Ligand code: SF4
């Protein structure tokens with residue numbers, strides 16, 4: 001608390017600068033407003049994006065992800081440092097505004113912060129300034145000395161922004177020192193004048209500075225007081241105006257980015273917001289080709305990326321050396337936006353975003369095709385930056401221009417003509433159910449004509465046609481029969497779910513596949529759908545969302561329920577030397593949050609030893625991509641599947657259980673490539689359950 005006499009004395013020290021401070025305020029506010037207005041120009045020119053629904057849900061997410069810093073602790077050290085910085089900023093906000101106003105209205109006290117409340121607030125903010133200052137020192141030390149790998153910038157992604165980050169950290173540290181010195185000189189001068197003045201928090205930065213300057217003369221303290229104020233003001237406004245030029249812009253944009261973040265993450269963005277499927281033929285250009293084709297929210301994402309590298313640290317494509325690092329998808333787009341929409345000067349027309357560097361493009365085609373849409377980047381980002389929609393939109397743009405990788409052209413043509421990527425005959429779709437020995441024990445009916453059923457088992461292409469994966473279909477069918485489901489399949493009437501086709505940017509082909517399946521499902525009259533393929537599950541549940549289909553379940557959910565109900569009982573596992581680990585398929589785990597059901601099932605098998613891999617549940621490591629990724633060979637140093645089986649071995653497992661036919665294909669292939677045959681095996685959850693069910697008389701063919 002400052003008594004009136006000392007307040008008058010202190011005010012007299014600032015008084016000569018009043019006009020100067022007023023000018024700094026005005027100039028700072030005008031410059032900041034101008035810069036932000038210029039930064040908004042591309043957003044205004046960007047595509048529409050519908051993000052104004054469910055305001056209460058959005059506010060709740062702001063409280064959780066912005067104010068609560070929910071995702072920060074996923075990286076313990078950096079996360080804790082960030083939480084302290086953020087909390088310090090929030091606490092210091094009122095002090096900063098009070099200090100700004102004091103320069104032009106010397107005796108100003110923030111309403112509610114006079115008397116005891118003010119004294120307590122001063123103590124808290126003394127510590128807050130100290131903590132923020134220390135965090136800046138730690139952050140600079142981490143960047144300069146410890147150099148975490150995720151901050152590194154590989155040469156192919158251009159120039160890093162590390163120097164910029166350190167410069168900004170230094171400026172924040174300077175701001176804290178100036179703020180603390182301002183408080184310290186005030187307290188020291190009051191003490192020298194023998195007045196009852198401000199009590200600084202013991203051992204805080206202002207307290208230490210006060211001790212250091214305590215013996216200075218009053219005129220010197222007055223000069224220091226004035227100088228500290230001036231440095232504080234200049235640093236404050238410089239930071240405010242400089243941040244929109246680099247990675248620290250997220251300080252301003254993050255709140256809005258989180259408020260407008262996608263609520264239904266599993267639903268893919270439509271080709272154009274506000275244009276229904278029926279009117280898509282009127283859309284002149286599909287996807288993103290130039291920067292202005294991005295939606296305003298996707299541009300806001302670019303501004304909001306803090307360049308922390310967490311997305312890329314978890315990206316499997318980046319981990320195996322594919323030419324894709326999500327962090328740089330954002331960083332390059334932001335640099336591109338800053339170049340084409342400069343603060344000083346006129347906006348330039350944007351060139352094509354994907355192509356050669358010489359043409360001015362910022363992304364290579366390989367980069368855009370390298371993504372498996374696994375969602376690890378989005379799961380990790382503390383600022384809820386989105387990637388899958390952007391990458392799919394960029395692919396839509398490439399497909400629209402006929403730039404489809406050679407290896408994908410054949411499966412896409414086959415999907416168009418035969419409804420599956422293998423080009424196999426429709427009438428062979430149900431061959432798995434006619435396998436010798438299987439049909440006698442489990443008769444699978446094909447729906448249509450006179451045959452009806454309560455439940456549809458949607459098989460999808462890989463499980464129907466791939467010789468190895470057909471065993472999963474048979475196991476799933478036997479489980480459904482065991483629990484008494486009245487089920488059937490669509491057989492030749494079933495087309496590929498189109499899940500991967502859609503994610504490869506072929507929206508029109510996806511729509512044709514979807515419409516065919518929807519008609520067939522409706523005609524079958526079933527009341528529910530079950531599938532053993534997470535990709536089909538995701539397509540039926542979310543991509544077919546507006547088609548009013550019966551509810552869909554993954555087979556692991558059915559099994560977990562029936563284990564609980566007692567319909568499924570397990571015999572003890574005989575191979576006691578086996579150690580199992582569960583690999584979360586991306587489209588079951590991260591995209592649909594089904595983590596516990598498969599684990600509950602495994603834990604219900606007597607004698608089964610299970611270990612967790614270091615990367616599991618929402619940090620699961622993609623096996624290499626489902627669907628059309630099986631047909632696409634990106635440039636990479638190592639296969640994702642190989643990395644994954646190595647993780648299983650490191651966890652001490654020798655059996656990998658998964659619940660996805662694509663994961664099975666990749667795992668079995670990876671075991672061979674890694675030379676781990678005989679030491680590691682892979683099995684689908686449905687196969688394991690079928691083996692372990694205490695059956696009455698059923699045996700897999
Ligand atoms: S997108 Fe998110 S996780 Fe990735 S670098 Fe930017 S802020 Fe970090």
Ligand code: SF4
Pocket residue numbers: 311314315316317318324325326370371372373374375376377378387388
């Ligand atoms: S979705 Fe997966 S593969 Fe694609 S950028 Fe994100 S983490 Fe990488």
